[in-house]
Amino acid sequence: MSENISLPKGAEAIVRIQDDRVIKQRIPKRYRVEMLDEKIRKERTRAEARLISEARRLGVPTPILYDVYGFTIEMEYIMGQPIKEIISPELCEKAGEMIGRLHGGNIIHGDLTTSNMIWNGERIYLIDFGLSFVSNNIEDKGVDVHVLFQTLESSHRDHEKLIEAFCRGYRKQLCNADEILTRVTEIEKRGRYA
Amino acid sequence: MTLVLGIEGTAWNLSAAVVDENDVIDEVSHTYRPSTGGIHPREAAQHHAQHAGQVIRKLFENIADKGISSRDLDAIAFSQGPGLGACLRTVGTAARALSLSLEKPLVGVNHCLAHVEVGRWKTPAEDPVVLYVSGGNSQVLAYRNGKYRIFGETLDIGIGNALDKFARNAGLSHPGGPKVEEFAQAAASYVPLPYVVKGMDFSFSGLSTAATDALSHSSIEDVCYSFQENAFAMLVEVTERALAHTGKNEVLLAGGVGANMRLRQMLKTMCEDRDASFYVPEKRFMGDNGSMIAYLGLLMYKSGNTIEVANSHVDPDFRPDSVEVTWL
Numbered sequence: 064m065s066e067n068i069s070l071p072k073g074a075e076a077i078v079r080i081q082d083d084r085v086i087k088q089r090i091p092k093r094y095r096v097e098m099l100d101e102k103i104r105k106e107r108t109r110a111e112a113r114l115i116s117e118a119r120r121l122g123v124p125t126p127i128l129y130d131v132y133g134f135t136i137e138m139e140y141i142m143g144q145p146i147k148e149i150i151s152p153e154l155c156e157k158a159g160e161m162i163g164r165l166h167g168g169n170i171i172h173g174d175l176t177t178s179n180m181i182w183n184g185e186r187i188y189l190i191d192f193g194l195s196f197v198s199n200n201i202e203d204k205g206v207d208v209h210v211l212f213q214t215l216e217s218s219h220r221d222h223e224k225l226i227e228a229f230c231r232g233y234r235k236q237l238c239n240a241d242e243i244l245t246r247v248t249e250i251e252k253r254g255r256y257a
Numbered sequence: 258m259t260l261v262l263g264i265e266g267t268a269w270n271l272s273a274a275v276v277d278e279n280d281v282i283d284e285v286s287h288t289y290r291p292s293t294g295g296i297h298p299r300e301a302a303q304h305h306a307q308h309a310g311q312v313i314r315k316l317f318e319n320i321a322d323k324g325i326s327s328r329d330l331d332a333i334a335f336s337q338g339p340g341l342g343a344c345l346r347t348v349g350t351a352a353r354a355l356s357l358s359l360e361k362p363l364v365g366v367n368h369c370l371a372h373v374e375v376g377r378w379k380t381p382a383e384d385p386v387v388l389y390v391s392g393g394n395s396q397v398l399a400y401r402n403g404k405y406r407i408f409g410e411t412l413d414i415g416i417g418n419a420l421d422k423f424a425r426n427a428g429l430s431h432p433g434g435p436k437v438e439e440f441a442q443a444a445a446s447y448v449p450l451p452y453v454v455k456g457m458d459f460s461f462s463g464l465s466t467a468a469t470d471a472l473s474h475s476s477i478e479d480v481c482y483s484f485q486e487n488a489f490a491m492l493v494e495v496t497e498r499a500l501a502h503t504g505k506n507e508v509l510l511a512g513g514v515g516a517n518m519r520l521r522q523m524l525k526t527m528c529e530d531r532d533a534s535f536y537v538p539e540k541r542f543m544g545d546n547g548s549m550i551a552y553l554g555l556l557m558y559k560s561g562n563t564i565e566v567a568n569s570h571v572d573p574d575f576r577p578d579s580v581e582v583t584w585l
Binding site: 074075092093094095096098099102103173174175176178194203206207210213214216217218220250 | 401402406407408412447449452454455456457458486487490493494497498500501502522523524526527530578
């Protein structure tokens with residue numbers, strides 16, 4: 064068994080930090096057939112760039128874009144800590160407000176985890192829009208929130224309080240929040256063994 | 258030495274085995290084979306009811322030849338779920354009858370976790386991210402804080418089910434997976450099909466439908482190939498994301514669809530690129546088998562995790578992340 068002593072490696076992209084900018088380049092996956100691999104990487108790069116900007120217009124703090132080309136995005140480096148490391152009900156409530164605004168504008172993040180939310184001491188920035196898309200479906204928003212709840216449940220001991228706090232913030236910013244949160248419960252209960 | 262008898266029968270395969278800490282003492286199986294179409298839940302349950310007595314008798318004969326009597330057993334384990342309700346109830350009844358008549362404690366085993374634990378038993382994997390893929394289940398699991406957590410899973414149907422549905426629409430007989438794999442090897446080109454990963458979850462029902470539609474303009478070989486490429490890439494992508502998220506460096510493949518060589522190859526490539534180790538147990542431990550139920554039953558029995566017959570109801574939606582892991 065080989066010991067992996069390098070820094071934790073992201074799954075999708077190589078992220079370099081150069082001066083004040085983050086350079087995110089989607090790397091090819093050898094396990095995927097080339098045509099599929101390039102299509103996925105190109106689509107995700109473009110979608111990510113577009114939705115990072117749109118989210119900011121909705122009042123969700125996101126990095127400023129500097130350049131987009133090929134499979135690469137250059138953007139602002141956000142100084143701070145992933146809320147995964149400093150999780151608290153207060154931060155979860157703020158995260159709920161932020162996602163409420165995002166969903167109000169029909170943007171689905173697609174990978175809501177506590178690693179993708181960065182606290183800079185003043186506010187939470189949302190990063191990694193690699194799997195984001197536009198939708199006004201209750202189901203899609205429900206799945207988005209469900210994915211976050213799964214991360215809270217799998218990564219944090221105190222997840223019930225955290226989920227409760229998230230819902231509080233989410234309801235503040237989104238008028239049909241209850242409909243979506245009801246759907247989240249349905250998604251959890253849904254038999255996935257059919 | 259601890260000896261546990263385990264019975265599996267969540268779907269098509271009825272299988273009973275006796276294991277100790279080191280190895281399988283003996284296993285006897287009887288497989289339900291539908292005359293046409295896929296698994297009919299009632300017929301499968303009737304099959305299990307019809308053959309349970311004979312399978313267990315045969316198992317007792319076989320272990321007797323090795324000098325082990327039913328009196329030597331320490332516990333009786335059974336698949337409590339998830340699975341087809343009627344099948345689970347049938348096997349549950351058999352296990353309760355054995356437990357009461359032999360006066361041995363009963364252990365209710367989660368079928369998904371049995372796949373995981375048999376893999377950890379029979380490969381060098383210690384703390385892996387597990388990709389568990391079968392007819393009804395598709396999950397990415399890993400251990401954390403006293404439970405196996407589900408990091409990603411299908412939002413609709415299992416990958417095996419998706420393959421079977423597509424295969425049936427393409428006029429191939431059940432089970433479709435091996436036939437799709439065979440056709441895929443003769444493909445000439447890739448046909449674009451949906452690729453659906455949402456966060457850490459995946460979805461296969463749309464892919465199955467789109468692949469069926471693609472048969473109208475592309476060869477069955479090309480569609481089978483492209484179906485596999487997309488579906489397996491989705492599974493491998495989520496497995497890789499779970500590795501990145503948890504910081505673990507082992508991958509274990511479990512479940513019947515794990516027999517597919519293309520899926521193994523893709524996982525192996527991904528693991529090589531991340532310096533992770535990749536483990537696959539022997540084929541007889543990949544599909545549903547009694548040994549895995551007996552083995553997890555043994556681990557649970559030794560950690561005091563038994564149930565009363567009165568509380569031993571089956572659960573068709575038994576989630577692996579609801580089980581307190583007492584054995585690690």
